[in-house]
Amino acid sequence: MNAAPEPIIELAGVTKRYGIGTPVETEVLHGIDLTLRRGEFAALIGPSGSGKSTLLNIIGLLERMTGGDYRLQGRPVKELADAELTSRRGDTLGFVFQFHHLLPAFSAVENVMLPALVKHGRFTEPDRARAMTLLDRVGLKDAADKKPAQLSGGMQQRVAIARALARGCPLVLADEPTGNLDTHSSDAVFSLMRDFNQEESVAFLIVTHDPRLAARCDRVVELVDGRIRSA
Amino acid sequence: MGPGFAWTVAVRFLREGRIQSLLIIVGVAAGVGVVTYISALIEGLQGNTLRRTLGTQPHVVVKPFEEIPRPSLRAGTDTLARQVQPRAQRTRSIDNWQALMAEMRATPNIVAVTPVASGAALAIRGEASRSVALIGIELEGYDRIVALKEKIVEGAARVTPGEALIGVQLAQDLGVGVGERVVIRTGGTSDAADTFKVAGIFDLGSRDLNRRYVYIPLKSAQPLLGIPGGATNLYAAVADMFEADVTAARLKARTGAEVESWMDTNAQLLSALNAQTISTRLIRLFTAVVVMLGIASVLVVSVVQKRKEIGILRAMGATRAQMTQVFLTQGAIVGLVGSVLGVLLAAAMLWVFTNFARGQDGLPLFVVGLPLDLAVTVACVATLCGILAAAAPARRAAQLDPAEAIRL
Ligand SMILES: Nc1ncnc2c1ncn2[C@@H]1O[C@H](COP(=O)(O)OP(=O)(O)OP(=O)(O)O)[C@@H](O)[C@H]1O
Ligand SMILES: [Mg+2]
Numbered sequence: 001m002n003a004a005p006e007p008i009i010e011l012a013g014v015t016k017r018y019g020i021g022t023p024v025e026t027e028v029l030h031g032i033d034l035t036l037r038r039g040e041f042a043a044l045i046g047p048s049g050s051g052k053s054t055l056l057n058i059i060g061l062l063e064r065m066t067g068g069d070y071r072l073q074g075r076p077v078k079e080l081a082d083a084e085l086t087s088r089r090g091d092t093l094g095f096v097f098q099f100h101h102l103l104p105a106f107s108a109v110e111n112v113m114l115p116a117l118v119k120h121g122r123f124t125e126p127d128r129a130r131a132m133t134l135l136d137r138v139g140l141k142d143a144a145d146k147k148p149a150q151l152s153g154g155m156q157q158r159v160a161i162a163r164a165l166a167r168g169c170p171l172v173l174a175d176e177p178t179g180n181l182d183t184h185s186s187d188a189v190f191s192l193m194r195d196f197n198q199e200e201s202v203a204f205l206i207v208t209h210d211p212r213l214a215a216r217c218d219r220v221v222e223l224v225d226g227r228i229r230s231a
Numbered sequence: 232m233g234p235g236f237a238w239t240v241a242v243r244f245l246r247e248g249r250i251q252s253l254l255i256i257v258g259v260a261a262g263v264g265v266v267t268y269i270s271a272l273i274e275g276l277q278g279n280t281l282r283r284t285l286g287t288q289p290h291v292v293v294k295p296f297e298e299i300p301r302p303s304l305r306a307g308t309d310t311l312a313r314q315v316q317p318r319a320q321r322t323r324s325i326d327n328w329q330a331l332m333a334e335m336r337a338t339p340n341i342v343a344v345t346p347v348a349s350g351a352a353l354a355i356r357g358e359a360s361r362s363v364a365l366i367g368i369e370l371e372g373y374d375r376i377v378a379l380k381e382k383i384v385e386g387a388a389r390v391t392p393g394e395a396l397i398g399v400q401l402a403q404d405l406g407v408g409v410g411e412r413v414v415i416r417t418g419g420t421s422d423a424a425d426t427f428k429v430a431g432i433f434d435l436g437s438r439d440l441n442r443r444y445v446y447i448p449l450k451s452a453q454p455l456l457g458i459p460g461g462a463t464n465l466y467a468a469v470a471d472m473f474e475a476d477v478t479a480a481r482l483k484a485r486t487g488a489e490v491e492s493w494m495d496t497n498a499q500l501l502s503a504l505n506a507q508t509i510s511t512r513l514i515r516l517f518t519a520v521v522v523m524l525g526i527a528s529v530l531v532v533s534v535v536q537k538r539k540e541i542g543i544l545r546a547m548g549a550t551r552a553q554m555t556q557v558f559l560t561q562g563a564i565v566g567l568v569g570s571v572l573g574v575l576l577a578a579a580m581l582w583v584f585t586n587f588a589r590g591q592d593g594l595p596l597f598v599v600g601l602p603l604d605l606a607v608t609v610a611c612v613a614t615l616c617g618i619l620a621a622a623a624p625a626r627r628a629a630q631l632d633p634a635e636a637i638r639l
Contacts, residue, residue, distance in 0.1 A: 053638065062546060062634040083550055090548015097637060100324035101543040105247035115547045163547075 006173045014068035031227045039146040039201035043214040046223035052207045061089040098173035102148040109144040115167045121211030134162035154185030174206045237556035255529045257571025262522040263574030273511045275599030287467035290475045293322045294489045322350040324461025340469045340478045345372035346462035348452040356405040365447045367452020376468040386431030390448045395427035398441030474482040523620035530624035542636030551629040558625035566617020570610040591627045
């Protein structure tokens, strides 16, 4: 029997409350247990307001959990200070969002190099080479020097995927990456993520409302009212 | 993580916000330009005024005690005159002035001392006569305190015995030129006269002084004024002009002599200069505040506009410190670029001022340059102000919750 790939994230009993100490205090996540291993390709589905984005943000170290335990690559993150969270985030996690969030002041290739700029303080040649390779793989080599405003929604989202992969992170978190795209573009974007997953065994956790896309994932995690419904 | 991140992103953000960035840089340039222009102008004008005033005056003067008239009747016998008229001062020498001079030389801040014997006299040439102020000097020593040699416009800067230096106006009034003779006569008890050859003619920059001053050797003036071997004044120059009053007071306390500084004799001028200086400072302060508010408000708006971008940068691993640096750098760039443009603007305005504000004689009224140290100081202060103004927006950017920013 093959040993399972090592886990990237391990959540145990993770809870999240908003408005703590106010009359509107609400618990959004009620004890989430979730493990994601290297190379997994998982969909996170659930009705609107069920807590998908909240969970993704906690996994992405963008938000702190209220209770429970979360290990990222085997190391607990609960006690970490903001600066350490930030550096672990940069090293381990790539993000793709519904509204892609490219920086309009930078060209496509510079957007892909941004994570490297954050780390190295300048645009280096190896960074540029890698960025160009990634852009080539998402089919946008010719658009490298265009500003985001000159690209279509689907193209921008492909740039965002290239950017999420720029630092070679083992896990990409995608919050409704195709939510804003037509069927054709969303298929293209989804296939791209699938390719990267299979060729470089990058793990993906993809929030989607599209059952068609969810069905194409290896694993589906369903969130209902802040709890994971076991499939 | 190098400083390159903050720089790169700051420059891109500024370039992206074209009009916004342009307007605020122009605003900074205008503010800096006005402040620099006014500072240079006031500094230049004050310098001119001081040079003119002190070009013909010593910084510190020791005088003989005034003869203070006293009522000759004791209190109680109220029959006679209570009003006492100040007595006309006769020309008197300072007691033991050589010792006093040595004392002055040993006083801190004093860099040069020279004796002077001066009094009223008549300058006569043929039928014409004019009342003048006769000043007996030792030219070398005197020149170190009141630059006289450089003001000679005709003849030589020289007062050997039997020679005199007179002003351009007096030369005109008396119709006398270099090499010709004038008779100097002192009136009163010491009625005496002597003939002098005009060695040189000076222009002190004031018609009145050019008409009244006659310089002759100290040794010749003493007998004419009836104070053989005496000196009516000791002139001193100080290193720090604005410490002259303190130096005078110290000297007075130590020696008991009658000491005056240029600051006493020019109290009005001094308070006018002070008022100017205070006004300039206020203008500087208010301009700095306005400029900083401008920078701060533009950057606050920019932080709000760029919430998502800040969020995404944070998601990619940018630290709070890096986000702070991005906005501080923007403030610094705006301050620096604005102040460089502002200094150029001020230089242009000063050029216009010196070239078009001309007196009746067609010469520039004032020559006011832009001192390099002023330009550098202004640029540094403006850059600092930019960074300071960016502090609050930068804090906001750093404190921004990335999750919330991205959700929007
Ligand atoms: N900052 C917050 N303060 C208070 N409540 C919040 C906050 N963020 C999210 N919530 C609440 O938490 C719940 C879960 O929100 P979340 O955005 O995670 O849902 P979601 O599953 O992503 O929904 P959708 O499919 O619409 O994106 C919602 O009821 C939402 O109102
Ligand atoms: Mg959501």
